[in-house]
Amino acid sequence: MKSTLSILTEIASTASTKAKEAIIRREEKNPALRATFAATYDPTVSYYVKKIPAYLTKGSGELLEAIKCLDKLAKRQLTGQAGIDYLQSVLESVSADDAKVIERIIDRDLKCGASDSLASRVWKKLVPEFPYMRCSLLKAVKTEKWNWQQGVISQLKGDGSFANSDIVDGEAVVSSRAGKQYPDGALKNITDELVAVFPNNVRIIGELLVERDGKVLPREIGNGILNSVAKGGAFDAGDRPVYMVWDIIPLELAVADGRCKTPYTERLASLTAILNKAKTKSVSLIETRIVHSMKEAYAHYFELVKKGFEGTIIKEPQGVWADGTSKEQVKLKVEFEVDLEITGFNAGNGKNAATFGSIECKTSDKKLAVNVSGFTDSERLRIHKIRNQLLGTIMTVKANSIMPPAASGVYSLFLPRFAEFRDDKTVADSLARVQEQFDAVIKVK
Numbered sequence: 001m002k003s004t005l006s007i008l009t010e011i012a013s014t015a016s017t018k019a020k021e022a023i024i025r026r027e028e029k030n031p032a033l034r035a036t037f038a039a040t041y042d043p044t045v046s047y048y049v050k051k052i053p054a055y056l057t058k059g060s061g062e063l064l065e066a067i068k069c070l071d072k073l074a075k076r077q078l079t080g081q082a083g084i085d086y087l088q089s090v091l092e093s094v095s096a097d098d099a100k101v102i103e104r105i106i107d108r109d110l111k112c113g114a115s116d117s118l119a120s121r122v123w124k125k126l127v128p129e130f131p132y133m134r135c136s137l138l139k140a141v142k143t144e145k146w147n148w149q150q151g152v153i154s155q156l157k158g159d160g161s162f163a164n165s166d167i168v169d170g171e172a173v174v175s176s177r178a179g180k181q182y183p184d185g186a187l188k189n190i191t192d193e194l195v196a197v198f199p200n201n202v203r204i205i206g207e208l209l210v211e212r213d214g215k216v217l218p219r220e221i222g223n224g225i226l227n228s229v230a231k232g233g234a235f236d237a238g239d240r241p242v243y244m245v246w247d248i249i250p251l252e253l254a255v256a257d258g259r260c261k262t263p264y265t266e267r268l269a270s271l272t273a274i275l276n277k278a279k280t281k282s283v284s285l286i287e288t289r290i291v292h293s294m295k296e297a298y299a300h301y302f303e304l305v306k307k308g309f310e311g312t313i314i315k316e317p318q319g320v321w322a323d324g325t326s327k328e329q330v331k332l333k334v335e336f337e338v339d340l341e342i343t344g345f346n347a348g349n350g351k352n353a354a355t356f357g358s359i360e361c362k363t364s365d366k367k368l369a370v371n372v373s374g375f376t377d378s379e380r381l382r383i384h385k386i387r388n389q390l391l392g393t394i395m396t397v398k399a400n401s402i403m404p405p406a407a408s409g410v411y412s413l414f415l416p417r418f419a420e421f422r423d424d425k426t427v428a429d430s431l432a433r434v435q436e437q438f439d440a441v442i443k444v445k
Helices: 002-014 017-026 033-040 063-069 080-092 096-107 116-122 188-197 219-230 264-278 294-305 376-387 431-444
Strands: 133-137 153-156 161-168 171-176 202-212 238-249 281-284 288-291 311-315 324-330 334-348 358-362 369-372 392-398 401-403 412-414 415-424
Touching: 002 017, 002 033, 002 096, 033 294, 063 080, 063 096, 063 202, 080 096, 133 334, 153 264, 153 294, 153 401, 161 188, 161 219, 171 188, 171 294, 171 369, 188 238, 188 369, 202 219, 219 238, 238 264, 264 281, 288 294, 294 311, 334 369, 334 431, 358 392, 369 392, 369 412, 392 412
Parallel strands: 133 324, 238 281
Antiparallel strands: 153 288, 153 311, 161 171, 161 202, 202 238, 311 324, 334 358, 334 392, 358 369, 392 415, 401 412
8 A cells, every 4th residue: 555645745746636636536445544634634623733843763653543643732631842742752653754744744734735625525524614603693583582781792893804813832823714724923913912911721712804004904905915824925014913802712612512601791801801901902802882772783883884894793791602603693784775877897807707797886976886796607697798788777786884985085885786687767876865775774773
């Protein structure tokens, strides 16, 4: 049987994704290769060793058994220098080739150009989902039963990139919702503060944003920068990552189907006290307000939406943290419709290069302009065939809010998407009419 290292080398030798997958499928019944991919890319596992210790290649043990031994590091049964010494013994227990595989597992990179998603096509459920508490929508929750008299927690839903931070042995490991860890040192200003102010063995939950010259960048720009940094890139001069947080739980409970029964008010109070005492610059509490009615909750929502944010999340004070969808935290969302004139088509990229990317729409007075998407592939093709006939006609657009005017003085819409074409209407709404439609939704709420 081929060694695992030789198979990884074979996978790396081809640039073809199909060829890489074919090699892995050929080795589908190879337990050592499967364990190698799982141990490397499982987002729920960390080994907490940043540097490979010096070792001698003198062993003849099985790679599969050596991989199983790494579980002691992942479970924190051995930490600090004891953990490093243990890793050295594991490396010395196998052949030189297998030791190189262990090194790659610790580095979380098999260096073969095959990701966990590719391997998961062959081995189903190879990598588990990362524990995450999702919000419910308002219609699914009986918020009238919440203790509004005591006060419900309303928090900003920003435009950043969700991130967990695990504090272990004086180090902070920051990872995405999918469990992908940011490279060592990539978020140094944040991790230094986390380590300085938080105790060991906790998970901090929040979102990463990017500031440029002291101002938070829009979601599409900031998250693009963070994605690049996650893959090994670097921040440009003048750019700085910041971390807005909203929860803290014991690390031992941050597992699949995990549950922290401490009420959210207590978790929030603990988080607030730590941050207030430390006066951190890169880590801050997400904007939080106590509201006593749904009317107050929506007032907070619209206040933030008008500033350009996505909205708010309301939380039941006694809510627990639990992996899965929670009915103790609700994402507020408002939707309204307006009729706009089609004024042009924007070029598409990738699979949409042959048709279009989005449709330019404006109000009758040209005081609001927006690019609308949200088309299925079949709709896009049908629209493309008659695009010239559609210029000057009316389209109904769904949106969540009105965006403040840009430097040009022209307003826009938040999250605009296609609803329908209006053959029965020849004049678009004015900006004033759009505002009326939006205000009507607010009054209903």
